[in-house]
Amino acid sequence: MTAHAELTPSEAADRLAIRELFDAYAHCADRRDAEGQMALFTADSRFAVYMDGAQADVSYELQGRDALAPVFDDLNRYEATMHFNGQSTVTLDGDRATGESYTIAHHVFTENGTRKIMVAWLRYLDAFAKIDGAWYFAERKLILDWSETRSLGAPTPG
Amino acid sequence: MTAHAELTPSEAADRLAIRELFDAYAHCADRRDAEGQMALFTADSRFAVYMDGAQADVSYELQGRDALAPVFDDLNRYEATMHFNGQSTVTLDGDRATGESYTIAHHVFTENGTRKIMVAWLRYLDAFAKIDGAWYFAERKLILDWSETRSLGAPTPG
Amino acid sequence: MTAHAELTPSEAADRLAIRELFDAYAHCADRRDAEGQMALFTADSRFAVYMDGAQADVSYELQGRDALAPVFDDLNRYEATMHFNGQSTVTLDGDRATGESYTIAHHVFTENGTRKIMVAWLRYLDAFAKIDGAWYFAERKLILDWSETRSLGAPTPG
Numbered sequence: 020m021t022a023h024a025e026l027t028p029s030e031a032a033d034r035l036a037i038r039e040l041f042d043a044y045a046h047c048a049d050r051r052d053a054e055g056q057m058a059l060f061t062a063d064s065r066f067a068v069y070m071d072g073a074q075a076d077v078s079y080e081l082q083g084r085d086a087l088a089p090v091f092d093d094l095n096r097y098e099a100t101m102h103f104n105g106q107s108t109v110t111l112d113g114d115r116a117t118g119e120s121y122t123i124a125h126h127v128f129t130e131n132g133t134r135k136i137m138v139a140w141l142r143y144l145d146a147f148a149k150i151d152g153a154w155y156f157a158e159r160k161l162i163l164d165w166s167e168t169r170s171l172g173a174p175t176p177g
Numbered sequence: 178m179t180a181h182a183e184l185t186p187s188e189a190a191d192r193l194a195i196r197e198l199f200d201a202y203a204h205c206a207d208r209r210d211a212e213g214q215m216a217l218f219t220a221d222s223r224f225a226v227y228m229d230g231a232q233a234d235v236s237y238e239l240q241g242r243d244a245l246a247p248v249f250d251d252l253n254r255y256e257a258t259m260h261f262n263g264q265s266t267v268t269l270d271g272d273r274a275t276g277e278s279y280t281i282a283h284h285v286f287t288e289n290g291t292r293k294i295m296v297a298w299l300r301y302l303d304a305f306a307k308i309d310g311a312w313y314f315a316e317r318k319l320i321l322d323w324s325e326t327r328s329l330g331a332p333t334p335g
Numbered sequence: 336m337t338a339h340a341e342l343t344p345s346e347a348a349d350r351l352a353i354r355e356l357f358d359a360y361a362h363c364a365d366r367r368d369a370e371g372q373m374a375l376f377t378a379d380s381r382f383a384v385y386m387d388g389a390q391a392d393v394s395y396e397l398q399g400r401d402a403l404a405p406v407f408d409d410l411n412r413y414e415a416t417m418h419f420n421g422q423s424t425v426t427l428d429g430d431r432a433t434g435e436s437y438t439i440a441h442h443v444f445t446e447n448g449t450r451k452i453m454v455a456w457l458r459y460l461d462a463f464a465k466i467d468g469a470w471y472f473a474e475r476k477l478i479l480d481w482s483e484t485r486s487l488g489a490p491t492p493g
Contacts, residue, residue: 021356021375022469023348031189031347032181040179042264046277059179072415099230099322101298103279104264106358106420119362121419125298127323136325140417140441153180164415165443167452167487171325189347190339198337200422204435217337257388257480259456261437262422283456285481294483311338329483 030111036154037109037147041120044156045102053091060084061148065158073142073162099127114149115157127171134171140164188269194312195267195305199278202314203260211249218242219306219313227320231300257285272307273315285329292329298322346427352470353425353463357436360472361418369407376400377464377471385478389458415443430465431473443487450487456480 026034040059047056060066062084070078081087094100105121124139146158184192198217205214218224220242228236239245252258263279282297304316342350356375363372376382378400386394397403410416421437440455462474 021352021359021471023352024468025344026347026351027344028183028185028189031184031344034351035184035192036179036181039266042266043179045264045279046266101279101300101322103281103298106361108355108358108362121361121417123419136323140419142417152182155179164417165452165487169488171323172327186341186343186347189342193342193350194337194339197424200424201337203422203437204424259437259458259480261439261456294481310340313337329481330485 033111033116033149033154034109037116037118038107040147040154040156041107041118041143041145042104045104045122048091048094048102049100051095053088053094056091057084057087059156060087060159061150061155061157064156066090067158067160069160069162072164073144094126097126097128101125109147116147116149116154118145118147119143120145135168136171137166137168139166191269191274191307191312192267195274195276196265198305198312198314199265199276199301199303200262203262203280206249206252206260207258209253211246211252214249215242215245217314218245218317219308219315222314223316224248225316225318227318230322231302231320252284255284255286259283267305274305274307274312276303276305277301278303293326294329295324295326297324349427349432349465349470350425353432353434354423356463356470356472357423357434357459357461358420361420361438364407364410364418365416367411369404369410372407373400373403375472376403376475377466377473380472381474382406383474383476385476388480389460389478410442413442413444417441425463432463432465432470434461434463435459436461451484452487453482453484455482 044056044059047059064084066081066087068078069075081090103123103125107118107120109116109118120143122141122143124141126137128135128137142162142164144160144162145156147154148157202214202217205217222242224239224245226236227233239248261281261283265276265278267274267276278301280299280301282299284295286293286295300320300322302318302320303314305312306315360372360375363375380400382397382403384394385391397406419439419441423434423436425432425434436459438457438459440457442453444451444453458478458480460476460478461472463470464473
């Protein structure tokens with residue numbers, strides 16, 4: 020895992036494109052660009068959510084790009100979100116790739132007059148596909164390791 | 178956004194340099210190297226702060242590298258800070274580039290005998306310039322999406 | 336720090352391998368793969384922990400890869416962990432390299448029936464060595480800038 024002899028210009032390009040795919044998902048989510056977010060997936064992609072960690076059964080599963088619309092639209096109930104991306108480890112295999120990526124997803128909302136934040140510690144286990152030169156999510160497994168909801172308090176000048 | 182045919186050695190170098198610029202800003206901030214931090218900016222750079230998210234008006238604006246000194250010196254009132262950097266998506270255009278970068282900035286201080294932490298969830302919308310082979314910030318727009326101040330409690334062994 | 340003329344295929348490979356080393360440490364820690372985690376270190380590696388920031392004296396120090404086993408095994412007392420990696424700035428020098436890397440390490444546990452999270456804001460000052468084509472940690476200095484323990488509350492659907 021910690022050895023690479025050479026990184027060819029095309030492998031470097033593939034790695035950059037896949038990292039940008041991961042980051043574009045966050046950008047589209049946070050800017051509420053549900054159409055842009057859907058366009059990052061293959062038409063027949065699979066999206067599986069594990070709400071109780073990786074050991075438990077799948078909580079729900081969506082088949083096909085179009086099934087993602089309500090999931091992404093659901094972000095509109097938040098005043099602000101930040102999908103903060105950490106490490107992403109990718110293994111390339113021609114026009115396919117797999118990866119594990121870490122995200123801490125932050126969701127700000129108001130409930131009974133109190134401003135709150137729900138934070139979700141996530142890992143994505145992804146399969147990527149290269150189609151006509153561009154990379155897409157072919158499969159996303161979203162693992163929720165745990166989450167926390169707390170009062171956010173009054174805004175503070177930064 | 179998710180397709181790259183090849184990444185040439187010079188484009189790879191530009192991308193690395195810009196990522197290092199982003200990270201050097203955090204390093205200098207956290208180590209209180211205000212001079213080093215200022216040196217990352219062009220002489221005529223513009224620094225604009227949006228305290229109420231990207232939709233609101235600019236809160237204040239600094240023109241020129243020298244105007245940044247008091248902003249960076251202000252970090253000295255904190256006992257510790259960590260500018261934790263997440264994703265950074267950059268578009269190159271010759272000797273210019275633009276990017277969106279995510280940072281969660283943590284600031285530890287003591288108030289009335291209580292140790293506290295102020296956390297700021299930030300996005301930077303940057304313009305970069307390459308001058309004599311080195312990359313600089315030509316413009317930084319700092320968007321504060323929200324912040325939180327909470328008691329930190331007693332230190333715990335890690 | 337912000338200038339690179341060209342990134343050769345072999346330098347790009349070294350940088351990728353070192354980033355993967357940093358991320359593999361987190362992966363092995365979070366998946367409780369203590370053997371895999373130890374295999375990332377040279378046989379004579381040094382691991383030094385600074386519990387009170389970088390200015391204070393070293394808190395404890397481990398010499399040699401085998402001494403790491405109890406440290407990594409100790410993670411088993413947590414129900415879940417996430418070593419969330421941010422920026423990593425690396426300087427290459429042939430078969431050696433040094434770097435500064437940011438991690439926010441999250442540890443979930445239950446105490447007296449209450450679910451809690453201990454968060455540690457860390458920086459790693461690393462020395463890397465390339466042996467037979469693969470990169471390893473030759474030295475890790477772990478700087479704990481500060482930590483926080485708080486109640487996590489009941490799990491919330493994400």
